[in-house]
Amino acid sequence: MLNSMLKEKRSAEIEQILAKYPPERKRSAVMPLLYLVQEEYGYCTDDGMREVAEICGIDPTEVKSVAGFYSMYRKHAAGKYVIEVCDDLPCVLRGADKFIDYAEQKLGIKAGETTQDGKITLTTVMCLAACDRAPMCQVNLNYHYDLTPEKFDQLVDELKKRDE
Amino acid sequence: MADLVNVTIDGVAVAVPKGTLVVDAAKKLGNDIPVFCYHPKLKPVGMCRMCLVDVGTPKVDPATKQVVKDDAGNVVIAWMPKLTTGCTTPVSEGMAVRTATQQVKDAREDVLEFLLTSHPLDCPVCDKGGECPLQNLTLAHGPGQSRFDYEAKQHNDKHVPLGDLIFLDRERCIQCARCIRFQDDIADDHVLQFFERGRHMEIMTLSEPGFDSYFSGNTTDICPVGALTSADFRFKARPWELDAAQSVCNHCPVGCNTTLNTRLETKTGGREIKRVMPRQNEQVNEIWLCDKGRFVHHYTRADDKLTQPMVRRDGKLVEATWDQAFGVIAERVRAAESVAGVIGDRIANEDAFAVARAVRSTGKGSVSMSPAISAAYADIVRACGVGAATDLKQIGKGDVILVVNADVEEQAPVWFLRLRQAAVDRGAKLVVAHHRSTKMHRYAAQIMRYEIGGIDAWVADSAKLLPDLTAARNVLIAFGDEKLDAPAARSLAQHLANLLIDSGHAGKANSGLLAMYPHGNTQGVFDVTAPMPAVAEAGVVWAVGVGDRADLPQASFLVVQDVVMTELASQADVVLPASSFAERDGSYTSGDRRVQRFYRALPAAGQARPDWWIAQEVARKLGAEWRYEGAGQIFADIVTQIPGYASLSYEALAKGEEQWPPMGRGDLYYGGTVYDNEGGLGVRYVAEAEVGTVVRYEVGAPIAALSGLERPERMLYQDGELIRRSHVMASHVVKPAVA
Numbered sequence: 001m002l003n004s005m006l007k008e009k010r011s012a013e014i015e016q017i018l019a020k021y022p023p024e025r026k027r028s029a030v031m032p033l034l035y036l037v038q039e040e041y042g043y044c045t046d047d048g049m050r051e052v053a054e055i056c057g058i059d060p061t062e063v064k065s066v067a068g069f070y071s072m073y074r075k076h077a078a079g080k081y082v083i084e085v086c087d088d089l090p091c092v093l094r095g096a097d098k099f100i101d102y103a104e105q106k107l108g109i110k111a112g113e114t115t116q117d118g119k120i121t122l123t124t125v126m127c128l129a130a131c132d133r134a135p136m137c138q139v140n141l142n143y144h145y146d147l148t149p150e151k152f153d154q155l156v157d158e159l160k161k162r163d164e
Numbered sequence: 165m166a167d168l169v170n171v172t173i174d175g176v177a178v179a180v181p182k183g184t185l186v187v188d189a190a191k192k193l194g195n196d197i198p199v200f201c202y203h204p205k206l207k208p209v210g211m212c213r214m215c216l217v218d219v220g221t222p223k224v225d226p227a228t229k230q231v232v233k234d235d236a237g238n239v240v241i242a243w244m245p246k247l248t249t250g251c252t253t254p255v256s257e258g259m260a261v262r263t264a265t266q267q268v269k270d271a272r273e274d275v276l277e278f279l280l281t282s283h284p285l286d287c288p289v290c291d292k293g294g295e296c297p298l299q300n301l302t303l304a305h306g307p308g309q310s311r312f313d314y315e316a317k318q319h320n321d322k323h324v325p326l327g328d329l330i331f332l333d334r335e336r337c338i339q340c341a342r343c344i345r346f347q348d349d350i351a352d353d354h355v356l357q358f359f360e361r362g363r364h365m366e367i368m369t370l371s372e373p374g375f376d377s378y379f380s381g382n383t384t385d386i387c388p389v390g391a392l393t394s395a396d397f398r399f400k401a402r403p404w405e406l407d408a409a410q411s412v413c414n415h416c417p418v419g420c421n422t423t424l425n426t427r428l429e430t431k432t433g434g435r436e437i438k439r440v441m442p443r444q445n446e447q448v449n450e451i452w453l454c455d456k457g458r459f460v461h462h463y464t465r466a467d468d469k470l471t472q473p474m475v476r477r478d479g480k481l482v483e484a485t486w487d488q489a490f491g492v493i494a495e496r497v498r499a500a501e502s503v504a505g506v507i508g509d510r511i512a513n514e515d516a517f518a519v520a521r522a523v524r525s526t527g528k529g530s531v532s533m534s535p536a537i538s539a540a541y542a543d544i545v546r547a548c549g550v551g552a553a554t555d556l557k558q559i560g561k562g563d564v565i566l567v568v569n570a571d572v573e574e575q576a577p578v579w580f581l582r583l584r585q586a587a588v589d590r591g592a593k594l595v596v597a598h599h600r601s602t603k604m605h606r607y608a609a610q611i612m613r614y615e616i617g618g619i620d621a622w623v624a625d626s627a628k629l630l631p632d633l634t635a636a637r638n639v640l641i642a643f644g645d646e647k648l649d650a651p652a653a654r655s656l657a658q659h660l661a662n663l664l665i666d667s668g669h670a671g672k673a674n675s676g677l678l679a680m681y682p683h684g685n686t687q688g689v690f691d692v693t694a695p696m697p698a699v700a701e702a703g704v705v706w707a708v709g710v711g712d713r714a715d716l717p718q719a720s721f722l723v724v725q726d727v728v729m730t731e732l733a734s735q736a737d738v739v740l741p742a743s744s745f746a747e748r749d750g751s752y753t754s755g756d757r758r759v760q761r762f763y764r765a766l767p768a769a770g771q772a773r774p775d776w777w778i779a780q781e782v783a784r785k786l787g788a789e790w791r792y793e794g795a796g797q798i799f800a801d802i803v804t805q806i807p808g809y810a811s812l813s814y815e816a817l818a819k820g821e822e823q824w825p826p827m828g829r830g831d832l833y834y835g836g837t838v839y840d841n842e843g844g845l846g847v848r849y850v851a852e853a854e855v856g857t858v859v860r861y862e863v864g865a866p867i868a869a870l871s872g873l874e875r876p877e878r879m880l881y882q883d884g885e886l887i888r889r890s891h892v893m894a895s896h897v898v899k900p901a902v903a
Contacts, residue, residue, distance in 0.1 A: 046370060058354070060370040065357030068368075 006051045010036055014055060027056045030066055034073055043074035071125075079114040079121035081159050084138045087124040090131035099135035100124060102149050106156060120159060171259045186250035186261055187215055191825065196833040197263055198272060198301045200279075200388045201340035202251035204825040204834055205450065206349055209252070212279070212340050214301065216247040216271040218262035231258070247271050272305040280310060282318040282363075283389070284335045292390030292837075294403040298338065300832045318363065326356070326367075327375030328895055329395050329455060330384065334366050337391035343367065343383035350452070350581055352588075352606070353377035367391070373895070378577050378880055381458040385442060385451070385837050396459050396892045397439040401427050403837075406438060409765030410843025413440075413457040414510050414684030414745055415886075417755025418578045419846070420449035420457055423839035424746055424765035435766050437461045437746060443839040444823045447555065448758065448846070451827050451838045454577035455896075456880055456887070463744065463889040464766065468729040470741030471770025481739060486771065486781065489738055493704070494785040496721045496737075500703025503529040504717045507693055508709035509538065509686040511742075512750030513759070514798040515775030516685070517806075519708050520693035521790070522783035532698035532717075533689055534710040538681050539697075540650035541657035542690035544861070546808065547852040548661040550640065550676035550756050554848070556582045558674050560590030562637035566629070567594070568660060569619060570644030571602040574880045575680040576755065580604070583642065593636070595629065597622050599647065600877075616647055620867045623659050633667035637674075644680035649872035650697075651865035658861035664853075665860050671853030681755045682878060688753030692806050706782075707732065708775055709742065711885040725778060730885045741772040748774040749795045751817060753849075759809070760846030761817045808849045818844035 007014060013036060021028040030052060037048035044067040046060075053060040067073040074082070085103065087096050104110055107122055114121040130136045133145035144155060168179040173190050180189045185208060187197045200212035220243035223232040232240045241260045247267060262268065280302065287293040320334035344356045344367070355371035369375050384392045406425040413420040421443040429436050440461050442453045463469070473489035474481040484492075497503055505523030507516050523529035533539045556579075559565065565583055573580040580603070587594040587607045596604050597612040599619070605611055614622040633639050641660050645653035660677060661670065669675035681687065689695075698717055705719035712730045716722075724736035727744045746765045753759045776798055780791060792798050796814045803809050820841050828840030881887060881896045888897065 049370065050372075060372075061355050061357045061368070064368065064370045065359060068357075068359035069361055071361075 004051065006037060006040060006048060007055070010040065018055070027058045030056050030058070030063055031070075034063070034067055038074060042080065043077055077114075079119050080163070081119060081139055082121045082123065084123050084125040084128070085111075086126065086128045086130070086134065086136060088127050088131070091134035091136070094131070094134040096135040099147055099149075099152070103152060106149075106152060119163075120156070169255050169257050169259075171255045171261065173261045174263055180255060182255075184255050186217060186219065186253045186255060186259075188825065189255050190250065190261065190263060191834070195263060197250045198305055198833060199251055200297065200301070200338060201342060203342050203345075203386055203836075204827060205386075206342060206345045208249075209341060209345070210249040212338065213249065213275045214272065214279075215250040216275070217250045217268055218265055219244050219248045219250075219253060220260045220262075221256060222258040269305075273307040276302055276306040277310055277312070279338050280306070281312045281316075282320075282335065283338065284317070284322075286336075290336065290390040291393045291398050292336075292387070292403075295829060295837045296390060297388040297832070297836065304832075320366070325374065325395075326369050326392075327371075327373055327380060329459065329892065330375050330380050331393050331395060331398060332367055333391050333393070336389045337367060338389055339365055339367075340388060342386045342388065343392055346379075346383055346386060347377060350585075351377050351379040351382075352584065352603070353379070356383070378454050378456070378573065379452065379581070381455045382442075382452050388836070394439070394458075401425075401438045407765075408441075408839060409746070410443060410761075410763050410839075410841070411440075411746065411765060412684070412752050412760045412762040412846075413453070414752055415456050415460065416454075416576050416684060416880075417679065417681040417686060418449060418576050419684055419752055419754030419756075419758060419760055420453050420578055421445040421760070421841060421843070421845075422453065422457065424461075426746075426765050432465070434465070434769070436465050437765065441837060441839055443843065444828050444841050445845055446557070446823050448754070448760075449578045450582075451836075452578055452581060454880065456577070456893075459892050460887050460890045461746075462891070463728050463886045464746045465769070466728050466889040468889075469744075469769050469772070470727060470729060470733070470739060471772055472741060473771060474739040476737045481734070481736070486773075489740060490781055490785040493706075493723055493738055493782055497526055497704050497782075497786060500721065501528065502699065502702040503704045503706065504699050504702035504719070505529055505531045506534050506698065506705060506707045506710055506716055507531065507689055507695070508534050508683075508707075508711060508713070509681070509689045510683045510711075510745075511689065511709040511775050512685065512745065512748075512762075512795070513688040513692050513753060513802060514750050514795040515708070515742075515779070516689040517692040517798055517802050518776035518779040518792065519706075520695075522779040522788070523706065525783050525788045525790075526786060530699050530702070531693050531695050533686075533693065533695040534698075534707070534713050534715055535682055536698055536715055537645050537648075537650045537653055538679070538686045539690055539695050540654040541645070541679070542681075542687055544654070544657040544661050545677050545679045545687065545755075546691065546757070548664050548670050548677050548858070549851045550678060550848075551671060551673035551854055552757075552848045552850045553673035554676065554756065555674065556586065559583075559586035559592050559638060559640060561592065563592040563674070564633055564636040564639050565592050565594045566633075566639065566641045566660075566663075567596045567598070567602075567604050568622075568641065568643040569598060569646050569648070569656065570642050570680040571598070571600075571604070571646070571877065571879075572642055572680065573603045575644060575682075575878055576642075576678075577880060579642070579678065583640070593632070595632075597626075617873050619648070619652075619656065623656070623867050626659070626663065630663070630667060633663060633669065636667070636669075638672065639664060639667060639669040639675045640678060641676070642678040642680065644878075645872075645875075646877050647872050647875060648867075649875075652867050652872055655863050655865050655867045658863045659867065662860050662863070665858050670858045671851055671855075676851060676853075679755050680878075684754065685752040687755055687757060688751070688759070691753060691808065692802055707736075708779075725775060726885075727772075728885060728889060740778050741770065742775045742778060743768055743772045747772065750774075751795070751799060751814075754846075756848065757808075757851065758846045758848040759812055759817055761814065761844055763843055808852070812847055812849060816847050819847075820844055 167182040220241035223240040223242040324332040359368040475484040586592040595610040596608040664670040701718035724733040725740040
């Protein structure tokens with residue numbers, strides 16, 4: 001049985017996305033719909049991808065292939081907020097490695113892990129195209145530049161407060 | 165002929181049709197450019213880089229637009245700065261190709277070295293070992309030694325079930341995407357794709373159930389490494405231990421050419437079919453097989469395979485000798501007022517002919533066919549079926565394919581592949597008329613829907629198709645008998661034949677009827693036995709190869725002759741053990757009237773004998789004088805007695821010709837594990853409409869016969885006495901649903 005949670009919960013957004021494409025090219029909506037799945041379930045779940053397949057009229061395997069190709073679709077469970085810190089060479093030259101150490105210590109987890117409360121996931125990524133303002137990170141879809149321990153503390157506090 | 169283009173490959177000139185790819189042009193010259201991802205049946209993608217060659221075109225002076233010549237008057241070739249993939253480059257006029265330069269050799273070595281960086285060295289336990297393109301090409305073009313560290317090999321999952329029929333070894337996969345492209349371009353089941361990128365790229369499926377396709381087994385054939393293996397064959401045998409017998413599939417009307425790979429088994433002490441492989445016949449199945457044809461072979465050595473005649477004594481079936489069994493039958497036949505022979509449509513032409521002859525030689529016998537419904541219209545297919553010279557590859561733009569009341573993928577899977585290609589790739593106009601949605605509907609230019617039981621409405625409506633049909637170059641009509649009773653099915657066939665006649669396409673090559681018969685020799689059994697409708701009751705009923713079908717006359721004495729202990733056989737008074745198709749020679753006539761020979765692969769199991777031998781011995785016990793020494797002798801009688809078969813002979817059926825492109829295992833480059841055709845391509849006999857005058861049919865009974873509604877729709881994996889005995893198919897078997 002296919003669940004239709006996405007359709008029930010986010011029907012308005014689904015309609016909005018589908019409206020951008022001609023009805024016979026519904027499959028073009030696969031990428032924005034995958035973001036919806038990711039928002040709703042935390043990552044691209046098999047059931048979520050099956051739902052997208054049904055909405056777009058394509059095979060679930062094709063949807064999973066798209067999710068697999070792009071690194072910004074998460075394939076595993078993650079926290080509500082994903083902090084991605086760039087650790088490529090230019091960023092490290094500006095102290096990204098030390099910043100990551102601090103972030104791990106602050107959150108009490110290693111890069112790649114999620115906090116106990118399921119709120120925050122810390123990962124390292126390659127190149128977010130902002131070396132000039134490193135250390136930097138991306139939280140879900142927002143960039144944060146010129147990070148310092150103080151700024152990071154503020155950011156984490158703000159994220160933790162956001163849902164309370 | 166298409167425009168020819170002149171190219172020079174390693175100094176040898178060749179003219180090939182425009183659009184030919186460099187690899188294929190070289191192949192014509194016997195110059196094998198190694199390939200992995202390229203497959204002649206799939207669209208080229210240039211993914212593996214194995215086919216890199218040096219390509220140049222005539223140098224043109226930009227000012228004068230004239231081809232530049234050197235002092236000696238030779239055309240100057242402008243070589244491309246880098247090597248290019250031969251599988252994606254179409255030839256052009258004057259093109260020159262170099263395939264043996266040091267640069268090309270280095271490229272081949274390098275590509276192989278990279279492919280092998282993470283390929284496991286498990287050839288000694290790999291199912292593909294011995295018939296593996298990666299092995300072959302490494303031996304021919306590989307570097308011999310790798311500069312990569314053995315310890316740095318990436319290790320991935322080795323036993324990933326994609327479904328319950330196909331397993332994936334992620335270490336062996338070289339990401340050529342042949343399987344993905346087969347599923348996308350040929351089968352149109354998009355259930356395999358890549359996941360992730362780069363070094364992490366892997367094949368996966370998210371279909372439910374996994375790898376949900378009727379054609380999944382083909383991916384194991386075209387996989388150029390041992391990444392995809394079938395649950396049925398993996399770890400069962402090494403390819404070089406296998407003997408190969410050329411055979412023909414008898415599960416559906418297509419008549420796919422197969423090879424039965426057998427091996428002597430010490431455990432069971434006998435020879436067994438280890439796998440069924442396709443055999444290249446570009447006229448019939450190309451190189452494809454459906455999973456039913458590939459995996460439903462276990463009944464040939466089932467535990468309850470009949471190996472001994474049995475006679476009912478004191479209410480129980482007990483083993484008997486042939487002579488005792490014949491004696492009991494002869495006694496009952498002599499005493500009976502009538503004998504009814506019921507012949508199943510999966511047995512060979514020779515069997516059916518001999519059984520019919522034996523029944524009729526009693527002087528009180530009648531012959532009918534099971535299932536009976538096909539006999540209601542097989543004569544119309546014989547008259548207006550596809551022309552003898554029909555080649556499904558020729559069907560394309562300007563042609564109309566009309567599918568009426570048939571689910572082609574379920575009932576003739578390989579025809580589905582071929583008709584789909586005609587419509588999708590070559591632009592034939594597809595018109596589908598059915599009471600439910602089928603996969604064919606996806607490609608239809610015109611869909612004509614009618615209610616279940618309301619096909620008469622479509623028949624009335626179909627007149628409006630006539631202008632289109634008349635204007636078409638060729639008209640193919642695929643039809644079935646779903647939800648119809650026999651008189652209605654006959655009326656439908658008559659009506660469709662009339663459409664062909666009225667539109668001027670009857671008796672023409674590439675035009676005619678294609679019937680979705682239930683089994684592999686329906687047309688043949690009908691042709692050689694000239695069956696009558698079944699009688700209501702008979703003193704002795706002799707059922708030959710009818711399986712578990714229940715459409716038999718009432719009998720006071722029942723003789724069942726079959727391959728396995730069917731439910732019907734367990735109720736019989738005498739049970740006669742017949743050889744399976746794998747244990748003897750014979751011929752089948754496919755649904756498009758192609759008569760094809762199959763050859764013995766296994767020794768007889770126990771006392772089992774061919775149906776024709778049993779029939780003849782029963783007849784002789786009753787005093788008949790005739791005697792055949794083998795199937796070939798019977799076919800010689802068929803040729804002289806059966807109209808239409810007069811032009812055939814066993815020799816003609818066994819004749820082969822070169823199949824292009826060569827994809828059999830004899831070819832180390834394009835060749836996969838598919839077998840070369842050495843058993844003959846078969847011969848399609850001439851339709852009556854091609855030689856005689858064609859007379860419109862008077863459509864008899866009304867077509868919408870409500871009495872046929874209870875007949876279940878026929879599905880590929882429908883439960884039956886044969887599929888039930890292949891455990892690997894257990895989760896796929898569908899119980900007939902009556903709508």
